[in-house]
Every structure is written in structure tokens, then in C-alpha cells.
Amino acid sequence: MNSRRKVLRSLAAASLSLPWLSAMAGTQLKLPAENDPNYWDKIRDAFMLSKEKVFFNTGTVGAMPKIVVQRVFEHFEKLATDVADWDYKSDIGWIGGYHPLPDLRKKIAQLIHADAASIALTDNVTSAMSYIAMGLNLKPGDEVLASNQEHGGGRSSWIVRSKREGILYREVVLPKPIRNNDEVLSIIRKAIRPETRVLMLSHIITGSGAILPVREICAEARAKGILTVLDGAQTIGQIKVDIAEIGCDAYVGCFHKWIGAPPGTGFMWVRPDVLKTLWTSVSSYQWDNHEDEGFRFTQRGTGNFSILAGLDAALDFHAEIGPQRVYDRIKYLGQYLRDGLRKLPKVKIYSPVDEKMCAGITVYNVAGRTGAQLQDAFWNLARMRPRSQGDEFGVRHCTHIYNSQKELDKALEIVKSLAA
Ligand SMILES: Cc1ncc(COP(=O)(O)O)c(C=O)c1O
Structure with missing residues (x-):
């Protein structure tokens, strides 16, 4: 076993910091050697996907590696069998929605080059985007600019807010097909108005696969004092995402498409100074916890810890192959x-x-x-x-x-x- 694998294996065992979860991680990941001529065939074998069918719809929901499904089952089984063991003296991770999950958030932070404290786990992109759209301090007359090719899970919360509170929501038309980066940049530049306060765009457009020039767009917006919110539903696990390099103010994504994690796993990252002022829309004990801003939003009541065990395994699988x-x-x-x-x-x-x-x-x-x-x-x-x-x-x-x-x-x- 090479040293990278050793490190990853110990990371996998420790990542959720939950003693019995790491102890029971009996199913270990076995990947082919990096120079194996049949490398990708063997990777295919690591997925549960039926060999009778060919799956080309990862953009909706990805196929899960076997190890991910096994980890989910192991956790579910443990929960069903030993739930009575929980004595409340230590948090051993029975239910999602109450645990700050620092190590899992750290793992996500490493993948996208962001600070873990500003990452909250969410159920999906729709909920992450809704937290941002509903929680930002905006006043009637402030404009949110988006493209006409946004997914319903990205745009709808802004529309709801505009109907409810009189903020303005406007869509700029992007061509399909897009020719090149300059074309997009010039369209967005022309669409910005003095009242534009927020620019919300997909990093990869769902209905065309276009990777937008988000670094240049965000720089342009920042120079005009506009907050940038990026929808990364289609990026995480498909292309490199470096939040520090992009320079956006907020980024939302999910793991159930290109990372192969169980459905119901997503995140939001918001720049620390903006996150501090973002109101929670789903509130519990942590609603005012400004020591751990990410936990403020991660805490959303009883949830499914088993899928988080699966998410953890999926992130390791991705890391072990090498992003x-x-x-x-x-x-x-x-x-x-x-x-x-x-x-x-x-x-x-x-x-x-x-x-x-x-x-x-x-x-x-x-x-x-x-x-x-x-x-x-x-x-x-x-x-x-x-x-x-x-x-x-x-x-x-x-x-x-x-x-x-x-x-x-x-x-x-x-x-x-x-x-x-
Ligand atoms: C660009 C984009 N945004 C949002 C979503 C919705 O994602 P979720 O189901 O994680 O809320 C999708 C799903 O296809 C998408 O492609």
C-alpha cells in the first residue's frame, strides 16, 4: 500500500471522529494500481451500477460506488441494532442535524479550497441556495441578476423573495450554444445595472454543460460591489473547483451527482464576513452560534447520519483515485x-x-x-x-x-x- 493510500485509509477511519463508526469500517476500498492498463474497467467494477445498463445521466443523480452503499448500510444497521447504547455522554453520531461534523466539513473544504468554518452541510443545492436567498440582507428595490438558464433549484428561492419582499429579480439571456468566454462576459457586463446587488449564476449550466468564466465574472462584479453567488450543482466531482481562486462570495453544491454520494448531500460556503450577517431560515439551538458559523446552518433538526457516512466514503473514493x-x-x-x-x-x-x-x-x-x-x-x-x-x-x-x-x-x- 503506498503512503497516500495509507493516509487516506486512516483519514477514512477518523474522518467523522465517531469511535464506533471508524471501528466498524470493515469494508476497505481496493483500487487498481495507478499504472494498471485496465484501470478504468476496474474502477467501473467498484460501482454497483448494473452491467446490463449504461448510465449517462449523472447530471441528475450519480451512480454510487459499492463502498458508499456499504457504509450507509453499516451505519443504518448499527443504528437499528444499537440505538439503546446512546447515553448522551458523548456524541457518537446517531443522528445528523445535531452534530457539527468538523472533520467532514474539513474534508469538503480541502476539496474546494475553502475554509471549513464557513462550510455548512445541507441536504442539496436547493436548500443551500434557499438559505442564502432568504437570509441575505436585501431591501426592496435591490436587484438580483441571474441568467435565463438557471435550474429551478437555483433561481426559485430568489423569485419567492422578490414576490414577497419587493426585491427585483431579473434574468439575462445567454445563448445556447455559447460561443466562448468573451461572449458571456460581455453579456453579463452589459446586463449589470446600478441597482444590481447580487449576481447568481451556475458555474456549469445544467442544460448545456457550459463552464462559465466565473473568475472573470466575479472580479467584474466585485469591482462594482455586487455579491456573487454560484450554483455548483454540476461542478463538484466533475471539474476542479477552487473557491479561493474563483473569488466568489458564496458557492453552493451537492455530492449526489458527480461525487457519487448518497442523494440528500450538499453544502454551502459563504465568505466569512457575509456569513456572519446571513440570517438562518431553518433554526435550532445553534441559530446564533457565531463561533462556528457553518454549524449555525448545518444544524437543521433530526437528519440522516447514515448518508453522511456514505458521503464520507464517497469523498475518500474521489480523493483516492485523485481528483x-x-x-x-x-x-x-x-x-x-x-x-x-x-x-x-x-x-x-x-x-x-x-x-x-x-x-x-x-x-x-x-x-x-x-x-x-x-x-x-x-x-x-x-x-x-x-x-x-x-x-x-x-x-x-x-x-x-x-x-x-x-x-x-x-x-x-x-x-x-x-x-x-
Ligand atoms: C445547476 C443546478 N442547480 C440546482 C440543481 C438542483 O440540485 P439539488 O437537487 O441538489 O437541489 C441542479 C440539479 O440538476 C442543477 O443542475
């Missing part, structure tokens, strides 16, 4: 698909024209077809599952580390036959 290796593989497969699609007649790609703005999400259609028709054809012909994007935009086709070049060759064959 950069994961991102490179995702990008390689995504580009392989796009290169193949570009050669096919009648195929229109809605992901950005500039390949630098793309990673593992490709959105495309075949002339004369709808997304539902494409989705059905993939399933009926090869048990492949991309996701329909409606009549115009075809399908969203995600590539992750459990996908292979062979699967993409087959998918391209299907698209070719539909385009014929």
Missing part, C-alpha cells in the same frame, strides 16, 4: 463524444462551441427528432440512459468515470443511425 485524474477522464470521454458527434450529419450540439468551456456534459439533438424520441431510442436499442432536454435540445449526455469509450462508440453508432 485531477477524475476530471481528466471525464473531460477525455466528454470530448471523445463531442468529436464523434461533430462528424455526424444532422447533429446539432448545444454545448459551447469552445471546447475549453466543456467537460462531461454534452447536449445535442438530431434534426427532426425530439429529446424524448432520442431518449427512448437509446434505451430501446442499447439500454442506455441519457436524459431528454425537451423537443428542441435533444438529450443531455453525461460522461463519468464509470463510462467507457466503448459505450460512447455504441452511442455514436445509434446517433448515426437516427441521423441517417
